Amino acid sequence: MKALCWEGTNNVKVEEVPEPRIRNSEDVILKVRASAVCGSDLHLLGGYIPAMQAGDVLGHEFLGEVVEVGPGVRNRKLGDRVVVCSFTSCGRCWYCRHDLWSLCDNANTNPGITEALWGQSIGACFGYSHALGGFAGSHAEYIRVPFADYGTFVVPEAIEDDLAAVFASDAGPTGWMGAHLGGVKPGDVVAVWGAGGVGQVAARAALLLGAERVIAIDRIPERLQQAERHMGVETIDYTKTDVTAELKERSGGRGPDVCIEAVGMEAHSAGPDFLYDQAKQQLRLQTDRPTAIREAIYACRKGGSVFCLGVFAGAVDKFPLGAVMNKGLTLRGAQQHGQRYIPMLLDRIATGELPTRHLATHPMRLDDGPTGYRMFKRKEDGCVRAVFRP
Amino acid sequence: MWGGSLIPKTIGAVVVVTGAVAGGLLVRRGPRRRADPRRWLAVTVNRAPSDVLADGSPPAPLAELGDAIEVQVRPAPGDKGAELAARLRDPSRIGERGPVAKLHGNDPLQKLRTALRQAKAILEVGEVVLPDAPGTTHPGPGGRLVAVADRVAQGEGRL
Numbered sequence: 103m104k105a106l107c108w109e110g111t112n113n114v115k116v117e118e119v120p121e122p123r124i125r126n127s128e129d130v131i132l133k134v135r136a137s138a139v140c141g142s143d144l145h146l147l148g149g150y151i152p153a154m155q156a157g158d159v160l161g162h163e164f165l166g167e168v169v170e171v172g173p174g175v176r177n178r179k180l181g182d183r184v185v186v187c188s189f190t191s192c193g194r195c196w197y198c199r200h201d202l203w204s205l206c207d208n209a210n211t212n213p214g215i216t217e218a219l220w221g222q223s224i225g226a227c228f229g230y231s232h233a234l235g236g237f238a239g240s241h242a243e244y245i246r247v248p249f250a251d252y253g254t255f256v257v258p259e260a261i262e263d264d265l266a267a268v269f270a271s272d273a274g275p276t277g278w279m280g281a282h283l284g285g286v287k288p289g290d291v292v293a294v295w296g297a298g299g300v301g302q303v304a305a306r307a308a309l310l311l312g313a314e315r316v317i318a319i320d321r322i323p324e325r326l327q328q329a330e331r332h333m334g335v336e337t338i339d340y341t342k343t344d345v346t347a348e349l350k351e352r353s354g355g356r357g358p359d360v361c362i363e364a365v366g367m368e369a370h371s372a373g374p375d376f377l378y379d380q381a382k383q384q385l386r387l388q389t390d391r392p393t394a395i396r397e398a399i400y401a402c403r404k405g406g407s408v409f410c411l412g413v414f415a416g417a418v419d420k421f422p423l424g425a426v427m428n429k430g431l432t433l434r435g436a437q438q439h440g441q442r443y444i445p446m447l448l449d450r451i452a453t454g455e456l457p458t459r460h461l462a463t464h465p466m467r468l469d470d471g472p473t474g475y476r477m478f479k480r481k482e483d484g485c486v487r488a489v490f491r492p
Numbered sequence: 493m494w495g496g497s498l499i500p501k502t503i504g505a506v507v508v509v510t511g512a513v514a515g516g517l518l519v520r521r522g523p524r525r526r527a528d529p530r531r532w533l534a535v536t537v538n539r540a541p542s543d544v545l546a547d548g549s550p551p552a553p554l555a556e557l558g559d560a561i562e563v564q565v566r567p568a569p570g571d572k573g574a575e576l577a578a579r580l581r582d583p584s585r586i587g588e589r590g591p592v593a594k595l596h597g598n599d600p601l602q603k604l605r606t607a608l609r610q611a612k613a614i615l616e617v618g619e620v621v622l623p624d625a626p627g628t629t630h631p632g633p634g635g636r637l638v639a640v641a642d643r644v645a646q647g648e649g650r651l
Binding site for chain 1: 572573616617618619621622625628629631634635642645646647648651
């Protein structure tokens, strides 16, 4: 079958790879109908997450049709159109039972790698390195999905467009989780760093959870326009103003109650700190660039909450722990616990309460995958998300 | 291909991994760096203690290690299930120590960690999740290092 594979730093190719097969009793095989690029894929492409092998299939945000069912699967059948949580989780360990699905104890086939890095292992993500399980990704004609009863969700008929439903796989639950676990309450002022797919959903979720003002921060005009037009939130172009001063002005001098970072390890900024972080990262003196989360911590009101949605891998420099401690902040982060949110998100997408279709700015054939990633990485032609249709 | 890096990718990848793991080592406390082969290793199983020792003997595949290991089970606090702990009586009976043995997955502690993890998975889920197969046919130089890490990852880590 055809698949879009990682071949090295900034090098992806469409190749012929073996078709997946059932390996565990609770697996299903899907024929992929839509598979979206994600900002976190760029960390793989850039070589910042080195646990990749040439030939690994990329992609973790996807929707497909069930074409084969393992003998232990109870609730899925041939022909089901399902969206799949990007993190695969067993559903029965203590973490899954407590809705902390991305922390699953049993899904990662290589737990020793992340235990060595972080002290404990976390669950597994499709197409996202051997540190997170080594499962093949979704930029392919077919994909194997373990623990199918827990990680696949039938798409309601009311959502006819795969290009809207596909974002219930990853961007939707990730963004929603940032607002929910960030503790957004009615009356809050919320700031979101990054207006890509995840940041836009986080901003919309904050509004739906009752926030009084929501402000999305980015520099890409098309993304800021989308956040205003489709998600109904305010925006700041960080290249044109002092972000922390602007946020203080818009929050009565307090700073936002909840700050959500949806940027990750390759953050950009208009200030000199970007050059500093870039130099340290390129020299491998730090693994990640924490530019955006530093600003979020600095901007947050006393006693407020900062939630880290962007993907970070290792160690960062000049982390403002003094501000976290002295301002009494709550700092939290997570990979997405999608199984907790996806059914609710599909309902909200169906009613139009959570718009997502506009994020798929560049639907294209799988054969055009390298072009899609190039456009996405360089933000060409207003590309917010390329979505492949194998 | 597009974009670029100031550091060649393979060197960069190795440096990043080394740096990150070194960071992990830095935060480990205590004077000893080498794992004590007699330390109790434990997993918490989301089952009742009576399910873990259902017939009075250790669950599979721990049972296959026989009397080369000691096994204990006790209730986990906070309604977290059962703590399943095991340690080696005599490491030399089930493997060899040293870096070469580790690379081949023949280290006694690797075997014990693997058995503990698999016992937990079988008790909670009924089976051990397997990686996709076959994997890539052309992993590349960095990918071969990753393949080595994959091969021993069930038996390594901080368990």
